[in-house]
Amino acid sequence: MEKYGIGQPVRRKEDVRFLTGTGTYIDDIKPDNVAHALVLRSTHAHAKILGIDGTEAENMPGILGIVTGKDWIAEDFQPMPTKSAVNKKIDGTPLNQPPRHALAIDRVRYVGEPVALIVAETVSQAQDAAEAVEVDYEELEAVTDQVKALEPGAPQIWDDIEGNFCLDFELGDKEETEKAFKGADHVIKLDLRNQCVTATPIETRGAIASYDKDTGKYFLQNATQNVHANRDTFAGVLKIPSEDLHHVAPDVGGGFGAKNSGYPEPSLLLYASKKIDRPIKWISDRNESFAADTHGRDQATTVELALDKDGMFLGLRTKTIGNIGAYCWTVGPFTPTGGSARTQGGPYYFPAMHYTGIAAFTNTMPLDPYRGAGRPEGSFQIERIVELAARELGIDPVELRRKNLMPADSLPRKTPMGLDVDTGNFPEVFERTLKMSDRAGFAKRVADSAAKGLKRGFAIAPYLECTGGGPKEFAGVKFARDGSAALRVGSMSTGMGQETSMPQILSDRLGIDFDKITYVQGDTDATPIGGGHGGSRNMEVGGSAVLQCANEVLVKAKQIAAHLLNSNADDMELSEGVFTDVKTDQSVSMVDVVAASFEQSRLPDGMEEGALDTDTIYEREIISCPNGCHSAEVEVDPETGSVNVEHMWVVDDFGTIINPMLADGQVMGGIAQGLGQALMEEIIYDEDSGQLVTGSLMDYALPRADSMPKMEMAFFEDAPTAKNPLGVKGSGEAGCCGAPPAIVNAVLDALKDDGVLHIEMPLTSEKVWRAIAEAKAG
Amino acid sequence: MYEFEYHQPKTLEEAAKLFADADDPQFMAGGQTIIPVMKQHLAMPSDIIDIGRIADLQGISVDGDTLTIGAMTRHGDVAGSDEVRKSIPALSDLASHIGDPAVRNRGTLGGSIANNDPAADYPAALVALGATVYTTSREISAEDFFTAMFETALEDGEMVVKVTFPVPEKAAYEKFPNPASRYATTGVFVARTGDGVRVAVTGAGACVFRQSDFEKALDTDFSPPALDGISVSADGLNSDLHASAEYRANLITVLAKRAVKHAG
Numbered sequence A: 001m002e003k004y005g006i007g008q009p010v011r012r013k014e015d016v017r018f019l020t021g022t023g024t025y026i027d028d029i030k031p032d033n034v035a036h037a038l039v040l041r042s043t044h045a046h047a048k049i050l051g052i053d054g055t056e057a058e059n060m061p062g063i064l065g066i067v068t069g070k071d072w073i074a075e076d077f078q079p080m081p082t083k084s085a086v087n088k089k090i091d092g093t094p095l096n097q098p099p100r101h102a103l104a105i106d107r108v109r110y111v112g113e114p115v116a117l118i119v120a121e122t123v124s125q126a127q128d129a130a131e132a133v134e135v136d137y138e139e140l141e142a143v144t145d146q147v148k149a150l151e152p153g154a155p156q157i158w159d160d161i162e163g164n165f166c167l168d169f170e171l172g173d174k175e176e177t178e179k180a181f182k183g184a185d186h187v188i189k190l191d192l193r194n195q196c197v198t199a200t201p202i203e204t205r206g207a208i209a210s211y212d213k214d215t216g217k218y219f220l221q222n223a224t225q226n227v228h229a230n231r232d233t234f235a236g237v238l239k240i241p242s243e244d245l246h247h248v249a250p251d252v253g254g255g256f257g258a259k260n261s262g263y264p265e266p267s268l269l270l271y272a273s274k275k276i277d278r279p280i281k282w283i284s285d286r287n288e289s290f291a292a293d294t295h296g297r298d299q300a301t302t303v304e305l306a307l308d309k310d311g312m313f314l315g316l317r318t319k320t321i322g323n324i325g326a327y328c329w330t331v332g333p334f335t336p337t338g339g340s341a342r343t344q345g346g347p348y349y350f351p352a353m354h355y356t357g358i359a360a361f362t363n364t365m366p367l368d369p370y371r372g373a374g375r376p377e378g379s380f381q382i383e384r385i386v387e388l389a390a391r392e393l394g395i396d397p398v399e400l401r402r403k404n405l406m407p408a409d410s411l412p413r414k415t416p417m418g419l420d421v422d423t424g425n426f427p428e429v430f431e432r433t434l435k436m437s438d439r440a441g442f443a444k445r446v447a448d449s450a451a452k453g454l455k456r457g458f459a460i461a462p463y464l465e466c467t468g469g470g471p472k473e474f475a476g477v478k479f480a481r482d483g484s485a486a487l488r489v490g491s492m493s494t495g496m497g498q499e500t501s502m503p504q505i506l507s508d509r510l511g512i513d514f515d516k517i518t519y520v521q522g523d524t525d526a527t528p529i530g531g532g533h534g535g536s537r538n539m540e541v542g543g544s545a546v547l548q549c550a551n552e553v554l555v556k557a558k559q560i561a562a563h564l565l566n567s568n569a570d571d572m573e574l575s576e577g578v579f580t581d582v583k584t585d586q587s588v589s590m591v592d593v594v595a596a597s598f599e600q601s602r603l604p605d606g607m608e609e610g611a612l613d614t615d616t617i618y619e620r621e622i623i624s625c626p627n628g629c630h631s632a633e634v635e636v637d638p639e640t641g642s643v644n645v646e647h648m649w650v651v652d653d654f655g656t657i658i659n660p661m662l663a664d665g666q667v668m669g670g671i672a673q674g675l676g677q678a679l680m681e682e683i684i685y686d687e688d689s690g691q692l693v694t695g696s697l698m699d700y701a702l703p704r705a706d707s708m709p710k711m712e713m714a715f716f717e718d719a720p721t722a723k724n725p726l727g728v729k730g731s732g733e734a735g736c737c738g739a740p741p742a743i744v745n746a747v748l749d750a751l752k753d754d755g756v757l758h759i760e761m762p763l764t765s766e767k768v769w770r771a772i773a774e775a776k777a778g
Numbered sequence B: 001m002y003e004f005e006y007h008q009p010k011t012l013e014e015a016a017k018l019f020a021d022a023d024d025p026q027f028m029a030g031g032q033t034i035i036p037v038m039k040q041h042l043a044m045p046s047d048i049i050d051i052g053r054i055a056d057l058q059g060i061s062v063d064g065d066t067l068t069i070g071a072m073t074r075h076g077d078v079a080g081s082d083e084v085r086k087s088i089p090a091l092s093d094l095a096s097h098i099g100d101p102a103v104r105n106r107g108t109l110g111g112s113i114a115n116n117d118p119a120a121d122y123p124a125a126l127v128a129l130g131a132t133v134y135t136t137s138r139e140i141s142a143e144d145f146f147t148a149m150f151e152t153a154l155e156d157g158e159m160v161v162k163v164t165f166p167v168p169e170k171a172a173y174e175k176f177p178n179p180a181s182r183y184a185t186t187g188v189f190v191a192r193t194g195d196g197v198r199v200a201v202t203g204a205g206a207c208v209f210r211q212s213d214f215e216k217a218l219d220t221d222f223s224p225p226a227l228d229g230i231s232v233s234a235d236g237l238n239s240d241l242h243a244s245a246e247y248r249a250n251l252i253t254v255l256a257k258r259a260v261k262h263a264g
Ligand SMILES: Cc1cc2nc3c(=O)[nH]c(=O)nc-3n(C[C@H](O)[C@H](O)[C@H](O)COP(=O)(O)OP(=O)(O)OC[C@H]3O[C@@H](n4cnc5c(N)ncnc54)[C@H](O)[C@@H]3O)c2cc1C
Pocket: B026, B027, B028, B029, B030, B031, B032, B033, B034, B035, B051, B071, B072, B075, B097, B098, B099, B100, B103, B106, B107, B108, B109, B110, B111, B112, B113, B114, B115, B119, B120, B121, B122, B154, B158, B159, B160, B161, B181, B182, B183, B184
């Protein structure tokens, strides 16, 4: 039993399925009589649609129907509203929100915007027909950069939204911060970008929709991270009650935020499936994924740090302009505003901070949360300015950080950004990371690298982040006579392993055999509510719901056990699956208690058959604050500018660790994506035409196994949070917060003798090579 | 993908006949280029003639000072071959760094050179080693074979059968991979034979080319410092998303020196 309990590195149950090719991803589902859909997408960044002629295409072999924006509007289908938690401008007026329909109506605003849905017997027939659909475009000028979009005279993306301005936002104390800057001995300032990237999940998006004439209900199977919220979105579009749409996510192959949102395609498929009275499948191809999956990051920022003469931080001022693309999408406007604001300043003690964020429209694919959604951006901003301050003031960067970390005894503390930091020990986590990093051996490694003509650098990057996502979660358990249990949870795994870790909690609390617990997620019929996945909420909110559910079961199970033993529920103690009466030493097993719960004659008064079955809803009050520290050693080849990340050391405070093996996996995956952003990934649109330049894996560089450093990871488990009953702090996004600044600062450390102070991400080999050359030239 | 007829001939004659009889045929070897191109609707052949079963296109052998590799030989087989490693280790090294394992298990020597992608690796080896391409109708020296970007001396329906490589005294290949595709952003193959030194550059221009000033310098002194002071002009070199012409010019020098050092 013990080895499946909380804290055990239990191997993932789902791995057998995933690794032997027997998982059921959306494309593995092949309903009878299924038709196939293709989304015809805009080839222009900005153009008027003068007309769409599908006559020839409609008459081609196998074509079952074509839906255009005109058809869509004629049905009076509704646009999809944004759910951004920040939805007012500083002046209190609502954000500027253009209508987001599932199809472009009379104008396209980004390359890849859906223009028509083509339904055919086969994908290849739909492709052939797509070439015969004539879309008459009148091209308009496009702008893809958010800073330029806000400049006077920029192309107007929305006629009634002046200056491409969505909203502005501020947080912190402006006056206090200004005072801090006035009184400062040093002010360090840096302009930097968190470039636009995309999630590239290994499984692209896809969905299958069908309609049952007899019941009047729709069925949607969808590679999504969030079935409940998106069900409501799609039902809203189609103007049907949510109950009439059953939304299910099968196995999902990675999401990272890009499968969170209410995309246009499912509503189109649902509508068309009713119309042709057949199930319809759509699977995005990889190029489509680059163009039409939401993008992430893309912030242009000015960050300023005020210090006193001893290097103590006095104030932080950050101004960000975030690109949100052509629409507000699901929660796009939140990322560069509230999303980046809350964790400003990282784990450092700041007397004053002020953050301003602006969300701007451009002619790009809209942005939505991508692993961290604003916090990695914030972490990069603070760590870069601290590193630069150390360089400019001639202070050891380790020392500068060390003296400014929030002291352990300053917690609990509300930061000037309003973040409630309850538990943790930043100095301890920092020192442990430093200790793991073998600083003593560094000089020799530098010399060894130099002997090969390479430059070695080191940097350390502590981070503080916070969780997010829906605060409520459902967990329910249903028992069978043989003692097995079916657990249903409204949070969702897209490959992180909750099929293993959630049953671990149940097994731990109830002494049920781990192998006898089945797990269901991602099904609107299975759970009344569900927050899906986002904001590292799975364990914090979903896990807490499971724990609460287990505790409620336990209360009832003790009553049954006591009834069976003729004793008191209060005297029952559960250990290793057996209830024992602490007074009489009599015992009865949990399996027996479960069996008894199905026999009225063995149940106490007031309980009915199936009494142990329990449904519960847990609600989080305050988000938790995962934190930790990354350090990195890199080698730079000065002749080519190429960077090799040699080694990373990480200590994370995720509170209680449910399954260290899975938590390690989260950190490693986060490092991979963080390394990708630091060194190679970038979504690039052509400045003039607005065409997507990095539209395939031949152009968009992703890290591969051989790009990964040696990684050593440890957990600091001495500071569980009291904000949830498990004591956990989310682990999913932390890697993306720590890795980019650690890697970028380590590269700059390697180049410190060359006088290179800053390089924008991604640090491609050419950029590094140029930076060295330019510094040399002066 | 558009619809097409698929054929799998067993002999060169059968393949030639199928080719002659079809409207708009294409040979397919490993399919690593032609399939993606077709998937993206950029090619619409009426017939695909899969040459994978033709015995005359297979095999690796060494005869005296000549290494012969059949056109259908997969990159992975070149990389894993003892004959190649013993005779021209630089070539097995090159093959082992093409793309990824999936690509190496399918892609072929014949397909690679017939395609003549400006960023492909093999063209540098063929030109630097002074290889000869044997087709279904003639022999062509490597330098005459690669004519321009994605262009070769092959006539319509002419097939590469095999390539022969004279075994050099010394050779090495250095590649700077494109971080996304892992094709060569720039690759330099240096070979010294009885006839002198040859330096062939791929990935940097529209088509593989020889760096003759390097060759001259290395003819007198086959050592990295021999290249000091020779500056490579960026004129005419490729500039794209991943590398500017100036950067590629720098890579040519850096990689050539490393190749010379590596060749020993
Ligand atoms: C992801 C990826 C990464 C890659 N990375 C690299 C790399 O790093 N370096 C590199 O050099 N290459 C790389 N390649 C290319 C690959 O290695 C193949 O060499 C190339 O795709 C062509 O070989 P093939 O056998 O697949 O040819 P096919 O795709 O089958 O054919 C290509 C063309 O050549 C013609 N053809 C094929 N064989 C013959 C023949 N015997 N005679 C006449 N014509 C013929 C075909 O008609 C077709 O026009 C990569 C490819 C991919 C998909």
